[in-house]
Each structure stands twice: as structure tokens, then as C-alpha cells.
Amino acid sequence: MNEVPTGRRARGVYLHVPFCRRRCSYCDFYFEVGHPTAGFVASVALEAQARHGELVWPAQTLSLGGGTPSQLGVEELARIVTRVRHFGLDDDAEVALEVNPEDVDEAFAHGLRAAGFTRASVGLQSLDDDVLLWLGRAHDRARGMAALRALVDAGLDVGVDLIVGVPDERPTRVDDDLARVVDAGVGHVSAYVLTIEPGTPLVQLIARGRRRRVDDDAQATAYERFQDRAPAHGLLQYEVSSWARPGRESRHNRLYWQRGAYLGLGPGAHSFYVDDDGRARRRHTTARLEAWRADPVRAAAEHEALDPAHSLREAVAFGLRDLQAGVDPAALARLHRTTVGPAVWRALEAARSRGDVSVDVDAASGPGFGPGFGGPAAGRWRLTARGARFADGVARDVLGAVDDAG
Ligand code: SF4
Structure with missing residues (x-):
């Protein structure tokens, strides 16, 4: 990889x-x-x-x-x-x-x-x-x-x-x-x-x-x-x-959708970055034109930093929107300096069993995916054409897939 x-x-x-x-x-x-x-x-x-x-x-x-x-x-x-x-x-x-x-x-x-x-x-x-x-x-x-x-x-x-x-x-x-x-x-x-x-x-x-x-x-x-x-x-x-x-x-x-970084300029713009410690960081400049114009350099902005586990759930949920590229949860976990928890695997498996998501399993990783399914997962998970119609629900399930200890 x-x-x-x-x-x-x-x-x-x-x-x-x-x-x-x-x-x-x-x-x-x-x-x-x-x-x-x-x-x-x-x-x-x-x-x-x-x-x-x-x-x-x-x-x-x-x-x-x-x-x-x-x-x-x-x-x-x-x-x-x-x-x-x-x-x-x-x-x-x-x-x-x-x-x-x-x-x-x-x-x-x-x-x-x-x-x-x-x-x-x-x-x-x-x-x-x-x-x-x-x-x-x-x-x-x-x-x-x-x-x-x-x-x-x-x-x-x-x-x-x-x-x-x-x-x-x-x-x-x-x-x-x-x-x-x-x-x-x-x-x-x-x-x-x-x-x-x-x-x-x-x-x-x-x-x-x-x-x-x-x-x-x-x-x-x-x-x-x-x-x-x-x-x-x-x-x-x-x-x-x-x-x-x-x-x-x-x-x-x-x-x-693929976790790239972007600098958002102008009133109401969002910016997004992944820091070296794996945290996702977001900035939202005030959506008030006059306040922004009065001082575009120091205009008010909301800042949000997500812990690595939350960053990963978001990366999987958003990344699934790209039907062709899909997501490799294990690779995203490395980007965010964390591991994929059992709850995320369960959410993905549930979506797969409904036909909303398909997965290409890396041949080297064997037949199972995730804890309890025969070993660590590898491969790309993608929304199917049917899953595209229910994408918001799949994303909600992944975002809410918080492990008890996490
Ligand atoms: S109001 Fe402006 S931004 Fe909104 S849909 Fe119409 S043209 Fe587009």
C-alpha cells in the first residue's frame, strides 16, 4: 500500500x-x-x-x-x-x-x-x-x-x-x-x-x-x-x-471526499487540514460579508479539531461518497494515526449485508473483514448504485459507530 x-x-x-x-x-x-x-x-x-x-x-x-x-x-x-x-x-x-x-x-x-x-x-x-x-x-x-x-x-x-x-x-x-x-x-x-x-x-x-x-x-x-x-x-x-x-x-x-487539504477564502468559506498527529482540523470563516470585509485577515472564524477516532469515522463516511475510489479504512486509519474500531467494521458489514456497500478484499488478507471476521480488513469499500440512494443513512451509521471504550 x-x-x-x-x-x-x-x-x-x-x-x-x-x-x-x-x-x-x-x-x-x-x-x-x-x-x-x-x-x-x-x-x-x-x-x-x-x-x-x-x-x-x-x-x-x-x-x-x-x-x-x-x-x-x-x-x-x-x-x-x-x-x-x-x-x-x-x-x-x-x-x-x-x-x-x-x-x-x-x-x-x-x-x-x-x-x-x-x-x-x-x-x-x-x-x-x-x-x-x-x-x-x-x-x-x-x-x-x-x-x-x-x-x-x-x-x-x-x-x-x-x-x-x-x-x-x-x-x-x-x-x-x-x-x-x-x-x-x-x-x-x-x-x-x-x-x-x-x-x-x-x-x-x-x-x-x-x-x-x-x-x-x-x-x-x-x-x-x-x-x-x-x-x-x-x-x-x-x-x-x-x-x-x-x-x-x-x-x-x-x-x-478523499481527505485532501483545502484553504477556504472569503466569507463563509470552510478550510480543512489533517495534522501530522492524525487530527482533522476545520475552519469556518464568518458568513458575514461586512465583518469579513472590515478585516479579512482577522475576521471571526470557528475552529474545530476532531480526535483521531472521530477523524477516521468522518473520513470513511465522506470517502464512501466517491463510488469509484471508495475507501480503504485501514489506510485511512494510518493517516489519522489510529485503528479501525469494531463498531466501524460492524457498520460497514451491516451496509454490505443490505447491498449498500461492496468490498474488494485484498487477496493477502484472507476471506474475512475486521475483528470477529477472520482478521484485519484490507481492501476498498464502495457504495453500490443502490447504496448511493441511501448514502446519508450509511454515513450516519458510520459516524455514529463509536466503540464503548472509544
Ligand atoms: S441564490 Fe445564488 S447561490 Fe443560491 S441557487 Fe440561486 S444563484 Fe445559486
Whole structure:
């Protein structure tokens, strides 16, 4: 087994750009309605300068999310890339951002490429006008298609986010969306089942009878239909909500599931590191724009340090989300300077017996897994296609698998 030293695991930078033109009814991300405030990029540069020592450079990925990063103009986006390159980005780094269709035209798309972006993830949600209207999005199908074409023509690796399981959507809506986006040259699709988050305007709209309630069975059917149909379009599921043509997976998102380190900049951003003593450490910068802007270097932040056993449970629970890579619990235990306790093995075994997880056993370790099953486990545990539908439950079981003595 090749172990990767902590400091040499994948490393990335995330920048949270917390501005949106308007509020989408279903959204519970952190953002402010309006244009980016003057001096935002200068504040990012100050924060990056002060905190760059948290990461071992160079980084392999840079990702701008939000909010709506595409609301920053090309010049400001280019300044951000230049700034991060100054600290160190691999020559073949993935440099990605989220864009909304209404911000994209040909000049913007070519400007992104010239600024060093390699990848764009479009907040498309659907190419069905009825679904877009239901969700309260600002773009329609024509605008969405034009944005995809412009980004693909500019030479960017283009992905889209879709929301499935929207009440009243046509049964064939998933098929139509898949066919159209793949036809346009999209190589990556994230498909999220619509969730009604507390405190969002959608809750009020449903309460007032202006939107229909979601139906759990219909949502499960929509997700399963997506799983069934995507492979025919060359899209393979590699994460609970992500499908890609081989080689076009998101390296930055994989870094989250595979215990990579990331420096999170901007208000509301999370950072994550594994220290040499095996503890996972997380930092969450205040999600208040004005407080952050007043002093981006010393803005309030919550810090969380997990003991090695907790760090390991989290590594297994999150890592399982990567359906292709899966997790090797024994290797993760070495990363976190601990051992895999019996309760974690029992949780994994229970998931395997339900058909939610499969395991490739290392031939050298014999037929059993874990204590009581014939010896120490080796091999990779992966969610199955069925397990992807129950991923949250499997993760909950693993996170809660605390040994009496631990
Ligand atoms: S869904 Fe995206 S564009 Fe809409 S409010 Fe949320 S972050 Fe902004």
C-alpha cells in the first residue's frame, strides 16, 4: 500500500464569492443579493497573503463557488487566478468556477479561458422552461443552451448542475435534459434531488399553496431514472450526485471526499487540514460579508479539531461518497494515526449485508473483514448504485459507530 504523507495529499484552494443577483426560492447557501462590492478582490488578496501558510504549495486545484462567481468580471477573476498562482498552482491544475447562464456570452467565455480557467460548472438546473419557472430561475432554456455553447466553444471543460425531483416535472424531463446537455458537449453532470430547506422562501410558497409539496417516492424515482439513463450518454456515476465522462470528474470535489487539504477564502468559506498527529482540523470563516470585509485577515472564524477516532469515522463516511475510489479504512486509519474500531467494521458489514456497500478484499488478507471476521480488513469499500440512494443513512451509521471504550 502506497501511503501518501499528510503534506503531500491533494491540496486545493476554494474561494467563496457571496453575491447573487436575486434569491432562488430553494437556496440556503450563504450569499448577499446585489453586485459584488468594490474592493472584494483586494480583500481576498489580503486574506490569501495572511493565510497562505496554512497550505503546502503548490495546489492542484482552485475552485470559485458561491454565490455567483461569474458576477465578478473577467478582469477581477483573472486577478484572483494570478494571485493564487503566485503562491503556487501546478501547471496542469484544475482552475474552476461556478457560473450562471445569464452572465455568459462569448466574450466572457473566452475571457475565462484567457484568464487561466480550465473548467466551468453551470448552474443550469434544467433545460425545461416549466421546471425553471417552478424553481424561480432567471434564465430560460434558450439562455441556458447559449451559455453551454459559448463555454464549450471557448475550450472549457463544462459541467452542469441539475435539480431533479421537482413536483410536476414530466417523467421524461430527465431524459431530455441529459440528451441536450451531452449533445452540447457537457462532460460532467451533478444531479441534486430538490430538498426543501428550512428558512427558504420555498417553504413559504408551499405553505401558501403556491408550490406543490415534493413527493418522496417521485423524487426517488427521478433519481433512479437518472442513474439508469446517464450511462447511455457516456456519463458514469462517480459520486452520490455526480456523473462524468471518464477523465472529466471534478478533481476539486474529489479532494473533499478523499481527505485532501483545502484553504477556504472569503466569507463563509470552510478550510480543512489533517495534522501530522492524525487530527482533522476545520475552519469556518464568518458568513458575514461586512465583518469579513472590515478585516479579512482577522475576521471571526470557528475552529474545530476532531480526535483521531472521530477523524477516521468522518473520513470513511465522506470517502464512501466517491463510488469509484471508495475507501480503504485501514489506510485511512494510518493517516489519522489510529485503528479501525469494531463498531466501524460492524457498520460497514451491516451496509454490505443490505447491498449498500461492496468490498474488494485484498487477496493477502484472507476471506474475512475486521475483528470477529477472520482478521484485519484490507481492501476498498464502495457504495453500490443502490447504496448511493441511501448514502446519508450509511454515513450516519458510520459516524455514529463509536466503540464503548472509544
Ligand atoms: S441557487 Fe445559486 S444563484 Fe440561486 S441564490 Fe443560491 S447561490 Fe445564488
